[in-house]
Amino acid sequence: MTDTAPASTPASIPASTVPAAAAAPEWGDPFPLGLASFGISALVLASVMSGMIDAAATPAVLSLALALGFLTEIVAGVIHFRRGETFPGLVFTAYAGFWLSYALLVQFYAPMVTADGAAVTGMFLLAWALFSTYMLLAALRTNTTTVAIFVLLCAVFYLAALGAFSESTGLGHLAGYVLVADAALALYASAAVIVNTTWDRTLLPLP
Template sequence: MTTPTAAPTTWGDPFPLGLASFGISALVLSTVMSGIVDPAALPAVLPLALALGFATELVAGLVHFRRGETFPALVFTAYAGFWLSYALLVQFYGPMVTAGGAAITGMFLLAWALFTTYMLLAALRTNTTTIVIFVLLAGVFYLAAFGSFLGSAGLGKTAGYVLILDALVALYASAAIIVNTTWDRTVLPVP
């Protein structure tokens, strides 16, 4: 008697999920960073950062790993780590720092800028939309890092406006992938 072999499990494309998770979380955070929304509202961003930015991007990244897609897997799992560490820094650990807070925040942001830069190098082998997302995100991290190091609210606000644009590009890419897949044709081009 032969044991039946289970059919291989197929996994859907998690890329639009990861992009939507990033785009929504980044869009809400960017309104606080840019000053469009009062900075006192920052704690209200943290639940979104944890539930969507962290948890959902982590799921998207793990599915990419399961599918053997290393680049998007690393992108989404690493940035899930960003959202978790950012929420912890803002809510719990940052307020405990009495000396050197701006420097450690600057280093936190600079480390992410460096990571984003080498992910941008990898993205150069993908498509224009993904490249734009990484160029803008690297700009956000560098502006925010140097804004923190220099105590410049202006650089931080500029980072927020760049993040708005980045979030909108990510949301467009997510929409294009899911709409094109659902319609089984190109409705929204992804250059």
């Protein structure tokens, strides 16, 4: 009887001849984008809130609120969620909602309010203050810079809400100056992340 060669099996195929599965493309870090979007929008808004620029310039704030505060922040947030990063994903998508709702309120709905306008504006700001407060609690497990950004942001919302309820221009201006500091810190953090990444070493410290 003549011996026959055993049939080849998948296990006998050398591994080097099996094509490797294509690696899924990695998402870049959207954190500096979200911070820059917030920082730029907030800085321009703060210049009006503080009284440094006349309130008649508010339409310029709304353009940034929609193009940067809303659009690019929501992009950053969705990418964070895609990367499995819930905290920054929630931060950027939620505050994207703030910028959109702020633009809609100022441009379309506030002029329609005929009673209790100060009260409803105060409640709008207070609701965001409460949200920012529990996000601050979550931020305590991140880093010092993020905590500082949320501390300042909470102060902005509480001061602005109190100013709206009491119809106090002074408190509104104070909230604007605090927002200037918050926007500057967010922009610094954005710069630190992207500069340190591209230089592959720490040029701008980010505690």
